[in-house]
Amino acid sequence: VVGSNPTVGSSAHMGALLLVWEVIHMTSAFAEKVLRFIEEYKMIKPGERILVAVSGGKDSMALLHFLSENAVSLKCELVAANLDHGLRGSEGQLEAKMIRAFCEKRKIPFYHKMADVRKFMLENRGLSPEEAARLKRLEFLNSAKTFFKADKVAIAHHLNDLAETILMRLIRGTGLKGLLGMKPVDGFIIRPFLSTTVHDIKDYVTINMIPFSSDKTNVIEDFDRNFIRHRITPLLRQLNPAYERAFWRFFLNTLEDYGFLEKNVAELMKLTLWINGQALVEKEALISREWPVVAEYLRTVVQRLSRKGYPPTRERIMALKKLLRSPRNGWTIQFSDGVDCVSKGKYIIFHNELFSTSSWSKKIETFPSSIEMESGKVWIDIVKDIPESMDGSDIAVCPISVVRMPLLLRKALESDKFVPFGLHSSKSVISLAAHEAPPDVFLNLMVLEDSKGRILWIPGVRVSEHCRFCGEENEFLLFRFERRSTRGT
Numbered sequence: 001v002v003g004s005n006p007t008v009g010s011s012a013h014m015g016a017l018l019l020v021w022e023v024i025h026m027t028s029a030f031a032e033k034v035l036r037f038i039e040e041y042k043m044i045k046p047g048e049r050i051l052v053a054v055s056g057g058k059d060s061m062a063l064l065h066f067l068s069e070n071a072v073s074l075k076c077e078l079v080a081a082n083l084d085h086g087l088r089g090s091e092g093q094l095e096a097k098m099i100r101a102f103c104e105k106r107k108i109p110f111y112h113k114m115a116d117v118r119k120f121m122l123e124n125r126g127l128s129p130e131e132a133a134r135l136k137r138l139e140f141l142n143s144a145k146t147f148f149k150a151d152k153v154a155i156a157h158h159l160n161d162l163a164e165t166i167l168m169r170l171i172r173g174t175g176l177k178g179l180l181g182m183k184p185v186d187g188f189i190i191r192p193f194l195s196t197t198v199h200d201i202k203d204y205v206t207i208n209m210i211p212f213s214s215d216k217t218n219v220i221e222d223f224d225r226n227f228i229r230h231r232i233t234p235l236l237r238q239l240n241p242a243y244e245r246a247f248w249r250f251f252l253n254t255l256e257d258y259g260f261l262e263k264n265v266a267e268l269m270k271l272t273l274w275i276n277g278q279a280l281v282e283k284e285a286l287i288s289r290e291w292p293v294v295a296e297y298l299r300t301v302v303q304r305l306s307r308k309g310y311p312p313t314r315e316r317i318m319a320l321k322k323l324l325r326s327p328r329n330g331w332t333i334q335f336s337d338g339v340d341c342v343s344k345g346k347y348i349i350f351h352n353e354l355f356s357t358s359s360w361s362k363k364i365e366t367f368p369s370s371i372e373m374e375s376g377k378v379w380i381d382i383v384k385d386i387p388e389s390m391d392g393s394d395i396a397v398c399p400i401s402v403v404r405m406p407l408l409l410r411k412a413l414e415s416d417k418f419v420p421f422g423l424h425s426s427k428s429v430i431s432l433a434a435h436e437a438p439p440d441v442f443l444n445l446m447v448l449e450d451s452k453g454r455i456l457w458i459p460g461v462r463v464s465e466h467c468r469f470c471g472e473e474n475e476f477l478l479f480r481f482e483r484r485s486t487r488g489t
Contacts, residue, residue: 012143021450030204034066034192038074043190044152046075050190051150053141054082056095056213059156061102062201063193065210066108067154081111081144085133095213102211111144112419127328145188154438157182157191160198163247172176176258179251197244264293265300272301273439275374277402278351280439284322286324286348295321298341301350305335325347345434347442361410367477371409378409380457386476392421393436394483397476398467404451407477409459412445418455419465429458437461438484448479 035455038044052067054060064080082099096112103110115136115445121127127135141153142458147332154191162182169178184194193201205212212466236243273280279301286294295317303311312335320333320341333341342349362371366379386397416429433442448457459481 027204027207030200031066033162034196037184037195038190038192041184041190042404043192044074044076044184047077048151049077049079049148050152050154050436051141051145051148052078052080052154053137053156054080054099055156056082056099057156058205058210058212059158059193059198059201061099061210061212062205063154063156064099064102064108065208068108069190079109079111079148079150081141081148082111083137083140084114084115085136086116087129087133087351091213098211102203109148111147113140113143113165113209122328124317142489151478152188152190154190154192156193158193158196158201159244160196160229160233162194162251163233163244164225165267166229167232167250168348169223175296175314176254176261177296179254180258183255195248212440225246242282258435259292261296264289265297268293268297269300273443275443277305278443280347280349280443282346282439283324283343283348284346291321294324294434302335302339302341305350305352306335307352308337310335310337312336312339324410338380343443345433347429347439349443361408365405373409373459374447374484375446375460376481376483378448379478379482380407380448381478383476383478384412384474387478392463393458394481396457396463396479397469398456398463398479399469399473400475400477401473402466403456403477407448407450407456409446409448412447412458416447416455418447418458420462421465421468423465429455433458433461438483 044050050067052060052064054064064078067074067078068074079433080099080103082096084096088093092114100110100112109337117129117132119135119372120136121129121132144150145153147213165182166179169181182191182194184191191371204210208489212314233243239348240246266280268285271281286297289297289323296392299311303309316335323331323333323343329343329345331343335341338352340351342351364371364380368379370380371378382400383397390396412429412433416426418429419426420432429447430445433445437445437458437460445461446459447455448459454466455464456467457479458475459479460483463479
């Protein structure tokens, strides 16, 4: 070309090549970093089906794109799910349409559902829009996971989300566990982008021209989080331009420390019996442990029993600490959401409904009879010869002459009293069992009574003094109990 400057042309060409190289390098570095993170935390195993939770925003669309690009090397199968909360009219539908088109292009199975968050809030007074939306999201992800028979659910939380969450929880006075609310792997939830900043994700979206939708409600969706995002973190960045990395190091240090605590709590959980929404542990098992371990155990148990997953306050935990170390017995501490902690003899019981006045009962009119219970099986028969070996708890006899038929096997009540074999005064059935019964028997305490309401036997605990025989009887009722223990972790 006449008059052209070859030097200028060469410089422009070189600049373009450098730009292309930089883009390729950035994309490659991002992929390597995320793949290393996935491998480090063993997030995805070969052959697993991964459900990607997709809102349609930058972060979740980037995650869906990244996992689809690397599904072959990760040896996993991808599916995607999107929930329209019904709060943004046609915007939510357009968002779902965009995600569906993306998935169809990449042959990713897609699951979409509408939710009526406003209606849910009306049915559950006191819930904020954020909490209502969160609960509906959890419900949706569980249903989508079941629908696809997925092994894991991938969430697009990133390092900035983590830093904001830590700040919010610190401001509210959380403990170690609260600081770890966003783990890389949490049960079936995985967070492949957790060590990646939002700026890295934005670059990835731009370079790969990934479609996404901007949620216009995001500015008001969560006041606390947005206040921290727009007002606090810019100030932190002035103090430390790489503040996210500082939070990541803090998170990892906390995760390591909590791992030690979690291991000790797991040992206590193995000593805990879980049956029908109740948890029972021997008081001595708590008293003999270091207090930080016991405190975290209490938080774990109470949160598990809470219908809404509420942890106990520090004030309630400290009140329980005081009672555990006192000689008092028979006390009760109430936590939020209907969870109580009760001291009964050698046991500490956590429950929502303990020793309820359940109408469950079994009338026994024919022999031999066998009855299945939560804690085991009871056999009752008529015999002429008494066994050579009896312990009065699992094997006992009672002269037929002192019994009025029919018999009734029922749940123990707080008001039940009887005279234990070898004693001369009546005792509370539950108080006696609290000191003598194995934990599984105590949580499902039953009594056997005759038609006059006299308690003859507490299966697995003690036979009544009423069943004493003098040697002249020639016909007996034989009671046998076989335990079935269930412990939960």
